[in-house]
Amino acid sequence: MSDQPDPSPVTAPYDALLLLSFGGPEGPDDVVPFLENVTRGRGIPRERLEEVGRHYFLFGGVSPINEQNRELLGAIRRDFADHGLDLPVHWGNRNWAPFLTDTLRDMAQAGHRRILTFATSAYASYSGCRQYRENLAEALAALDAEGLPLPRVDKIRHYFNHPGFVTPMVDATLAALAELPEDVRAGAHLAFTTHSVPTASADTSGPPEEHGDGGAYVAEHLDVARLIVERVRDETGTDHPWRLVYQSRSGPPHIPWLEPDIGDHLEELHASGAPAAVMVPIGFVSDHMEVKYDLDTEAVAKAAELGLPVSRASTVGADPRFVAGIRELVLERAAAERGAAVERCALGRLGPGHDVCPVGCCPGRVPLPAAAGADSPWAP
Known part of the structure; x- marks a missing residue:
C-alpha cells in the first residue's frame, strides 16, 4: 500500500x-x-x-x-x-x-x-x-x-499552438517592435527563429503521415509564425515581411541542417535594404543560453556590424x-x-496534437526504447 x-x-x-x-x-x-x-x-x-x-x-x-x-x-x-x-x-x-x-x-x-x-x-x-x-x-x-x-x-x-504559448509570443513581438526607432518600425522584418536540426531529422519529425520536406517540425513553426504575423497585423495595421530562420547549429558541416542561419538572414536583409529586424525565438520556452548567446550576443553583434537595427522578442518563460x-x-x-469528452484548445491550421506518440514518430538514428508512446515497453 x-x-x-x-x-x-x-x-x-x-x-x-x-x-x-x-x-x-x-x-x-x-x-x-x-x-x-x-x-x-x-x-x-x-x-x-x-x-x-x-x-x-x-x-x-x-x-x-x-x-x-x-x-x-x-x-x-x-x-x-x-x-x-x-x-x-x-x-x-x-x-x-x-x-x-x-x-x-x-x-x-x-x-x-x-x-x-x-x-x-x-x-x-x-x-x-x-x-x-x-x-x-x-x-x-x-x-x-x-x-x-x-x-x-x-x-x-x-x-506550440496552445493560446498559453502563442499569446505571450504575440505580445512579446509587439513589445520588440516598439523598441525599434519609430522611423524603421513599420518596415521591420520579423525573423522567427528556432533551433536548427539535421534536415533528415526534420523530414521524419511527427507521425509517419506527416513525414516529408521539413516534417511536422517545420510545419508547426510555420503555423505559429503565421499566427503571430496575423495577430501583429490586427494590432498594428502593418503586415510585416517575415521568414522562419534557424540558429544554434552544432553538427558537422557535411551533414545538411535546416537553413538559413539567423546571421546569414540578417546579412540578406541588410543587402535587400530592409530597415530593421525583430528576432522572435518561437522555438524556445525560456531565455536560456541559446537565446542569450546565439541571439543576444552573436546575432546582435552581426546586426551592429551591418548597421541593421534589431530587437529581440522575449520568450514565454513563466x-x-x-x-x-x-x-x-x-x-x-x-x-x-478518465474517458471524459474534452475540448482541446489549439490555434492555427494544424489543430491539437496527439496525446500518445504513435509508432514511427520522430525516429532517432538508432532505435531505442521510449516511454509515453504507443511503442513504449510500458504502454498500457
Whole structure:
C-alpha cells in the first residue's frame, strides 16, 4: 500500500506532474562535464568541448536555464494552489542536476504511480520530443533494475499552438517592435527563429503521415509564425515581411541542417535594404543560453556590424498565461484519461496534437526504447 493520497478528482488519474527540461551548468567547473553529458556516445574530444563551452564561460559558466526552470516550477505550483489543484510538481533534467533518474526515483519512492510529464519543448522532433521519451525510458529501466515499483509515465501533447504559448509570443513581438526607432518600425522584418536540426531529422519529425520536406517540425513553426504575423497585423495595421530562420547549429558541416542561419538572414536583409529586424525565438520556452548567446550576443553583434537595427522578442518563460496553459493541458489530459469528452484548445491550421506518440514518430538514428508512446515497453 502507498502512503500517497488519492489524486484530486480533477487531475485523476495523475498523482504528480514532472517538469522535464534540458539542464545546464551552474558554474565554470560544470561546463565540460555538462557538455560531456549532452554529447555522450559521440566521441567528441575534451578539447573540442572546451572550445564549444566558451560561450558558457562568457556568462561565468552559468546557464540561465536552471534558474528559469526554478521560476517556472514555482509559478506552476502557485497556479495549481490558487486553482485548488492538489497535484505535486517535481523537476528533473536530461543533462544536469536535478537529474531525471534521481527525480523519478524520488517520485516512485514517494508513492507516485501515475505521472504526467511536461517537457520544456513545444514542438515535434527527435531532440524536442522522442529524445526526452528515450530519457524517460532509460530512467524507468534504472528504477526497474533497482527493484522499485515503476510508475506509469505519460507526456503532455505538443503545445506550440496552445493560446498559453502563442499569446505571450504575440505580445512579446509587439513589445520588440516598439523598441525599434519609430522611423524603421513599420518596415521591420520579423525573423522567427528556432533551433536548427539535421534536415533528415526534420523530414521524419511527427507521425509517419506527416513525414516529408521539413516534417511536422517545420510545419508547426510555420503555423505559429503565421499566427503571430496575423495577430501583429490586427494590432498594428502593418503586415510585416517575415521568414522562419534557424540558429544554434552544432553538427558537422557535411551533414545538411535546416537553413538559413539567423546571421546569414540578417546579412540578406541588410543587402535587400530592409530597415530593421525583430528576432522572435518561437522555438524556445525560456531565455536560456541559446537565446542569450546565439541571439543576444552573436546575432546582435552581426546586426551592429551591418548597421541593421534589431530587437529581440522575449520568450514565454513563466508568463502567467503560459503557466495557466500548462494547467489547462494537465486538466485536458487527465479528463481524456478518465474517458471524459474534452475540448482541446489549439490555434492555427494544424489543430491539437496527439496525446500518445504513435509508432514511427520522430525516429532517432538508432532505435531505442521510449516511454509515453504507443511503442513504449510500458504502454498500457
